Amino acid sequence: MNNTIVGDVSWMPTRAAAYLARQTARLIKAGSLTPDHGQQVYRFLGVRPNASQWRAFLVPLLALLGLLSLVAGALFFIAWNWAQMPKMAKFALAELLIVALAVIVWWRWYQSLARSALLAAGLSFGALFALYGQIYQTGANSWELFRAWLYILVPLALIARQDSLWFCSWLVANLAFHLYYVTLSATFMDSLMFNHFGWLPETAMYAYLLVLTLCLVLRETLAQRALAADPQSWLASRWFSYIMAGFLLLLLTMIAAGHIASIVMGNFSEWNERFYTSLITGFWLITLLVGYYLYRYRFPDLGMLTLGIVSLAVTGCTLIADLFSNSWETGDLFAVGCLMALWLAANGALLLHWRRKLYERDPVDVSSSELNGLITALRQHDLLSYPQVQELQLHDHTSELPWYLRLALGLGSWVSALIVLLLLALILYMTGLLDEPNAVVFIVPSLIFAALASVLLRAAGAGKNHIGLAWAIAATGGLCVGLYLFVDPDWESSFLVVALCTLPVLMVMAIVMPDRTYRFMAITAMTFLAVLLANDLTSRYLSPVTGYGLFSALVAGLVAFWLWMVREQLRLQATPMANAVLPIIYGIAAGLVIVSFTAINAGWIADIFWSTSPFFSLQSGTGMGIAAGLTLSALYLFFTQKTPLPLLAAILCGGAAIYAPGIGLGLTLLMMARFQGSRGILGIAFCLLLLYVSCWYYFLGVNLMHKSVLLLIGGGVLLAVAFAAKKALPTRSGSVYENQ
Numbered sequence: 148m149n150n151t152i153v154g155d156v157s158w159m160p161t162r163a164a165a166y167l168a169r170q171t172a173r174l175i176k177a178g179s180l181t182p183d184h185g186q187q188v189y190r191f192l193g194v195r196p197n198a199s200q201w202r203a204f205l206v207p208l209l210a211l212l213g214l215l216s217l218v219a220g221a222l223f224f225i226a227w228n229w230a231q232m233p234k235m236a237k238f239a240l241a242e243l244l245i246v247a248l249a250v251i252v253w254w255r256w257y258q259s260l261a262r263s264a265l266l267a268a269g270l271s272f273g274a275l276f277a278l279y280g281q282i283y284q285t286g287a288n289s290w291e292l293f294r295a296w297l298y299i300l301v302p303l304a305l306i307a308r309q310d311s312l313w314f315c316s317w318l319v320a321n322l323a324f325h326l327y328y329v330t331l332s333a334t335f336m337d338s339l340m341f342n343h344f345g346w347l348p349e350t351a352m353y354a355y356l357l358v359l360t361l362c363l364v365l366r367e368t369l370a371q372r373a374l375a376a377d378p379q380s381w382l383a384s385r386w387f388s389y390i391m392a393g394f395l396l397l398l399l400t401m402i403a404a405g406h407i408a409s410i411v412m413g414n415f416s417e418w419n420e421r422f423y424t425s426l427i428t429g430f431w432l433i434t435l436l437v438g439y440y441l442y443r444y445r446f447p448d449l450g451m452l453t454l455g456i457v458s459l460a461v462t463g464c465t466l467i468a469d470l471f472s473n474s475w476e477t478g479d480l481f482a483v484g485c486l487m488a489l490w491l492a493a494n495g496a497l498l499l500h501w502r503r504k505l506y507e508r509d510p511v512d513v514s515s516s517e518l519n520g521l522i523t524a525l526r527q528h529d530l531l532s533y534p535q536v537q538e539l540q541l542h543d544h545t546s547e548l549p550w551y552l553r554l555a556l557g558l559g560s561w562v563s564a565l566i567v568l569l570l571l572a573l574i575l576y577m578t579g580l581l582d583e584p585n586a587v588v589f590i591v592p593s594l595i596f597a598a599l600a601s602v603l604l605r606a607a608g609a610g611k612n613h614i615g616l617a618w619a620i621a622a623t624g625g626l627c628v629g630l631y632l633f634v635d636p637d638w639e640s641s642f643l644v645v646a647l648c649t650l651p652v653l654m655v656m657a658i659v660m661p662d663r664t665y666r667f668m669a670i671t672a673m674t675f676l677a678v679l680l681a682n683d684l685t686s687r688y689l690s691p692v693t694g695y696g697l698f699s700a701l702v703a704g705l706v707a708f709w710l711w712m713v714r715e716q717l718r719l720q721a722t723p724m725a726n727a728v729l730p731i732i733y734g735i736a737a738g739l740v741i742v743s744f745t746a747i748n749a750g751w752i753a754d755i756f757w758s759t760s761p762f763f764s765l766q767s768g769t770g771m772g773i774a775a776g777l778t779l780s781a782l783y784l785f786f787t788q789k790t791p792l793p794l795l796a797a798i799l800c801g802g803a804a805i806y807a808p809g810i811g812l813g814l815t816l817l818m819m820a821r822f823q824g825s826r827g828i829l830g831i832a833f834c835l836l837l838l839y840v841s842c843w844y845y846f847l848g849v850n851l852m853h854k855s856v857l858l859l860i861g862g863g864v865l866l867a868v869a870f871a872a873k874k875a876l877p878t879r880s881g882s883v884y885e886n887q
Contacts, residue, residue: 157193158203160824163517164192166510166547167525168824170539175720179535182718188530189717192521194824201792202876204821207259209869212814212836214267216862217244219840222274223855225281226844234282241275265307269315272299288330293323310387317362317391324355353427356398360434363391371446378514385450385512386830389551392438393454399431400458404465408472435459447505453498453555460494460559481573484566491559492614498552499610503545510544511552548609550827556613557664564620567596571625586633593625597656604662612662619660623669626652646680657730666730667737674738678702679745682765695764695771702772703779709735710780713819736816740835742769743809747839747846766848770808774801777815799868806849806857809839 160168171188174180180188189195196204221244225237248268252261276292297319304312328351366388373382406424435455442451467486471479502511510518522539525531531539548556571592575581580588596618603615631648632638650673657669681701685694712719712732719728746766781797784790796818804811816832843854 157200158207159821159826159829160193161517162826163513163521164194165824165826166513167518167521167539168192168194170542172717172720173542174535174538175717176725177538178721179538180531182721184530185717185720188525189824191525191528191530192824196821198792199877201821202872202878205872205876206869207263208817209865209872210260211263211266213862213865213869214248214263215270216858216865218267218270218274220855220858220862221271222277223844223851223858225274225278227851227855228281229852237278237282238275241271241278245271245275262307262309265303266309266311266315269300269303269312272296273319288326290323290326290330293319293326297323309381310384314387314390317387321394324351328352328355356395356427356430359391359395359398363388363395366391367446385448389450389454392451396434396454396458399427399434400461403428403431404462407462407466408469431458431462443501443505449498449502449505449511449549450551452501453551456494456498457555457558460491463490463494464562477573477577481570484570484573488563488566491563495556495559495613496610498555502548502552502609506544510547511549546609553664556609557616560613560617561620563614563617564624567617567621568624571621584632585636586629589625589629589632593622593629596622596625597659601659601661604660604665616662616665619656619662619665620668623652623656626656642679642683646676646683650676650680657727661726663726663730666727667734670730670734671737671741674705674735675741675745678705678738678742678769679765682768686764691764695768698764698768699772699775702769703775705735706739706773706776707780709739710776713822714784736812736819739769739773739812740809743812743839744842746770746808747842747848766808766846767805770804770806770811773804773808773811773815777801777804777811795868799864803861807839807843809843810836810861813839 168189171180171185175182175185186195190197193200221241225241229237245268248264248271251264252268255261255264273296276296280289280292297316300312300316300319304316369382370385370388373380377383402424406428409424435458438451438455442448442455464487467483467490471483505511519540522531522536526533526536572581575584575588600615600618600622603611603618606612606615627649630652631645634648635644653669653673653676657666657673660666660669678701682698685698688694689697709732712728712735716728716732719725742765746769777797778794778801781794784793796815800811800814800818802811803814813832813836816828816835820826820828820832840858844851849857
């Protein structure tokens with residue numbers, strides 16, 4: 148390309164660019180575009196980053212991760228509570244970290260590093276208050292320390308003007324209230340004064356719900372103003388609003404569902420209890436109605452409507468279950484299952500109806516004007532022909548569902564599948580076939596379910612596809628049980644038998660069922676079971692050294708295959724396996740994530756499967772395999788394409804994976820998110836790292852002191868790499884268009 152457009156380097160491509168890249172992959176799959184031209188389109192859109200775009204992504208990301216790693220290391224060190232260390236020395240270390248972060252904020256005030264340092268400083272104050280409570284046993288309640296922490300976070304959030312600090316403030320405020328509420332109830336419960344102030348805990352809860360609602364209203368008001376003035380503003384981001392609304396609806400749904408159950412079963416003991424719960428149930432209904440009006444007509448938002456429908460679906464299922472709670476007749480149970488399935492289907496159909504009506508033929512959460520502008524730019528630079536542009540513009544975008552809608556419908560499909568299996572069990576019970584169960588009574592109806600699922604998944608329409616997904620999940624469960632009975636009719640359970648019976652069923656069903664969601668779930672389960680099975684077999688039948696090496700080699704091969712799929716996905720889109728490319732990529736990643744969490748809870752997993760196999764090698768073997776797979780893939784790229792960046796990334800991620808597989812895998816997913824141009828994968832990777840570090844805290848294989856040292860060293864390494872990337876990588880490239 149000689150004529151290029153050079154824009155400001157962005158750390159991630161816009162939603163319109165990412166969406167258009169996915170549509171380009173669809174053109175490759177249809178044969179309208181070659182993979183090489185597809186790569187050019189991806190580079191033009193900024194989805195496949197060049198050196199300057201990698202710099203814009205890596206420098207702030209590594210700086211943020213490095214600072215947070217230092218804070219986590221400080222927290223772990225405080226939790227270690229080293230007795231030989233003087234009290235003032237502990238305080239000095241915690242306070243020096245805060246001072247150092249404050250210096251970074253002052254030194255780099257106009258850069259993104261200052262915002263990351265403000266976030267790290269806010270979290271560091273939490274470590275300081277925890278240290279204070281640990282050393283000085285003042286008798287203060289825990290909620291008072293959280294309240295003091297909140298007094299620090301709110302001013303920092305006002306200064307930083309970023310969602311992350313406001314989220315931390317909101318989270319700490321909620322934790323403080325819940326600790327306060329528990330303390331208040333426990334304090335008054337055994338007090339003579341409780342009879343006079345019995346209204347206080349309930350009143351505090353209702354005031355808390357009101358404050359949550361007011362905070363959400365304020366946040367949404369500011370967000371709507373920001374969207375009108377500057378759509379790129381930090382206030383215009385929707386994820387924090389979704390979390391606030393989801394948490395509020397969760398509390399209201401729990402209370403409303405409990406109230407409905409109490410009405411049906413007549414469990415109210417006092418009139419004031421009925422009054423207060425009725426009040427909150429009414430507030431829940433008003434919240435749903437007001438939310439429907441606002442987000443259906445005034446400020447269309449399918450995400451908020453999805454949250455409301457999930458709340459309504461849960462409450463409706465609770466009502467259906469409670470209506471028949473006093474009867475355990477087979478016919479009543481059958482009616483409960485059918486009504487629940489119909490209720491879930493109706494809610495899913497309503498969501499799909501809103502998807503069609505709200506956005507007509509436009510994609511969700513993507514600016515149509517920006518999308519058309521990018522298509523025009525591609526046409527002007529001869530990257531797309533006129534027929535290809537016409538194919539893109541005539542595409543019916545209503546078939547594209549946002550992630551939250553797919554998640555809600557997927558959960559509904561899982562619940563419906565469980566209902567179908569329970570109904571099958573009832574039918575078998577009524578006919579007496581469960582008296583002496585055998586493989587045939589499960590396999591035959593499951594094959595019928597599979598045939599019905601195959602027809603529905605091939606039909607047009609998202610509603611039929613998700614109904615077919617429910618039947619496919621039910622068929623898979625039934626076939627697994629049937630094959631297990633065929634192999635082991637005496638029900639002498641062992642993990643080895645369970646895995647060997649489940650894997651072939653998942654493999655065949657993943658090939659037969661033409662649905663990306665089902666294939667993703669099947670490949671996730673296959674990856675998880677295959678890794679655990681490999682660990683079990685190598686531990687049982689090989690020597691420790693040989694088994695450890697072979698298991699690590701198998702994991703390394705799986706990781707290398709996964710990275711090859713990621714790298715060659717556009718070329719694979721032009722092959723007959725195009726429909727399986729993305730499910731394999733994301734399914735292997737999800738399976739490895741589950742394995743990483745399983746590895747730090749190996750004893751618990753062994754108890755579930757009644758296994759005596761030594762799962763202790765799962766943690767180290769998985770980590771070593773991930774590190775080896777990353778290194779082998781990076782070395783291949785280094786010798787074939789002379790690109791050193793993947794090798795440096797592999798050393799960083801692989802080094803972390805050796806000690807903590809989840810951390811290394813999370814860092815790899817962050818790199819993958821930028822390579823894919825996916826904000827969704829980026830968010831998942833961040834949540835994975837946060838959750839894994841929280842669970843790793845309780846992992847007994849490494850003591851807190853060693854964990855603290857690893858996190859502190861890791862934080863320093865990440866900051867050093869961020870500094871090196873800033874100096875080594877160019878700030879701007881004129882060779883490609885960089886999406887703003």
